[in-house]
Amino acid sequence: MPVNVAPSSTNAFAAVIVAAGNGSRMGGGQAKQFRLIGGVPVVRWSINALLGHKDIKELVVVGPAGNLSELQALSPIDDRLKVVAGGPTRTMSVRNGLQALSKNAAKVLIHDAARPGLSIEVIDELLLAIAHADAAAPALPLDDAVKEIGAAGGLRTVDRGRLVRVQTPQAFKIKSLTAALAGAGDDLVDDLAAIEASGGKVILTRGRNELMKLTREEDMPMVARMLAPQEMRVGSGFDVHAFETGDHVTLCGVVIPHSHGLKGHSDADVAWHALTDAILGALALGDIGDHFPPSDPQWKGAASVHFLKHAVEAARNRGFAIANCDLTILCELPKIKPHREALRTSTSAALGLDIDRVSVKATTTERLGFLGRAEGIAAEAVVLLKG
Ligand code: MG
16 A cells, blocks of 8 residues: 555545434334444444545444434544434435535545445545546446336346446545535435436446345345454464484475484374364364374374374364465474475365465574484474364
């Protein structure tokens, strides 16, 4: 993001949230803007998104005239925020909101509170587009076949290629919108309709499914699922194996010739043992020894890819995928660097994870301690799982 590329006045935008409706198509008694999604009132999602944007310098929330105190109570204390009463129609509420803006505002975003899934990206795209038009709005194509029902009940297929679904926020140059609204009625479907009627230039930006409008009762759980934060889990693993007589070590499934081998019940792949423990750790499923006891003869000489894949499978079964992993191998010898890309490649293949999400690093301990005396190899791993 560029900083200080323009004086702040040209980057300053205002926003109006229309939250004055009574949500007549929705059950539950309470107006939808006050219902909870993820424990947060619907209108507060949009307030947070708009106040969270660095270029929004003032925000007016237009509430139901009879229930302003509830809206005030759930609004954050912020110098940029003002709560005002709406009118009997959406368009009249928008007029009230525009009147409450300071004279400094030249551009405004107008948003329906019933669309809680507003993201910074959507706001960014609108703020860029409005520099080149009278209005800008997010729009989505229609993916279903579209039919018009005739007066006699017959169907006619409509060319959906020419149709879009338009969402909010809609961005406007305030001068263009005020002029367009002066000649418009008081019951517009949205504010863009006024610009359309006045012949102003409109740019459509990319709409989002998450921006869907809460209209019916069944929309509540659907939007709640879309807005639920993704669960993240972090795990760490550590392992050490001592050298013994031999002619190679196995690290990340790769055989590396060496003057010694690594002692262990399985193939002693210290790197993948640490990685397996990190995944199990993120899942709080104990450690590799719990899952593959050294006392069990079936794991004697086993390839550690088996342990690693078991941990990946355990994550998958619980709805988690690996976001990335970072593996550090600590030893004096053998030199790891010449093999590093091979270790990344084999780990990427075993995890089924893009190679740019797999990091393998190596370090020595500056000849200190048991690792410095080249008595063995240690490895540590960190993984992030996403739900
Ligand atoms: Mg081990």
